[in-house]
Amino acid sequence: DTGVSQDPRHKITKRGQNVTFRCDPISEHNRLYWYRQTLGQGPEFLTYFQNEAQLEKSRLLSDRFSAERPKGSFSTLEIQRTEQGDSAMYLCASSLAGHETQYFGPGTRLLVL
């Protein structure tokens, strides 16, 4: 399967713990995006990278959230000191600059107890 992959698919954690999610984009895609989706809502943009550069961050991305894409390939999204309000589906997408169709992964569903 050459699509976008995300790991883990599900994560249950206790409030206050740190969690890290990984996204592997489609191999030739140089843009990578993170979104968050809560129940009953459409996905909301968090941040995006072009190669290793983080070009845009949403106001939703509080200082407890950090995203990296060190070698311009896979990306990680870390949430520190998780809160119950962080419970959501975290989606990753990738695209090729100049061809703006974004292809999404299956998402990581986070539950903070």
Place this chain on the structure above:
Amino acid sequence: DAKTTQPTSMDCAEGRAANLPCNHSTISGNEYVYWYRQIHSQGPQYIIHGLKNNETNEMASLIITEDRKSSTLILPHATLRDTAVYYCIVRVSGGSQGNLIFGKGTKLSVKP
């Protein structure tokens, strides 16, 4: 906020065409119309996009009005597996803008 307006829900009989409308009255000349769908508990799936001409691919057809203020996504022969939330999004193609702005979409229920 999303720049599109869609009905909250629609029903369609299996085997019939599903026509999903979208209003985007403030669309700019350089903005494309994109359609994605999201089947329960999965990531959004790209369906089709267009600028001003009608488009067709193996999944669907996209009809854009001449004034570009509205569009319709057509699934020609809906199946039960087409039950999903369908999102209509307008955005500039290319450039530095990254994100897609999703609204709440239309929940399409295909019934046997």
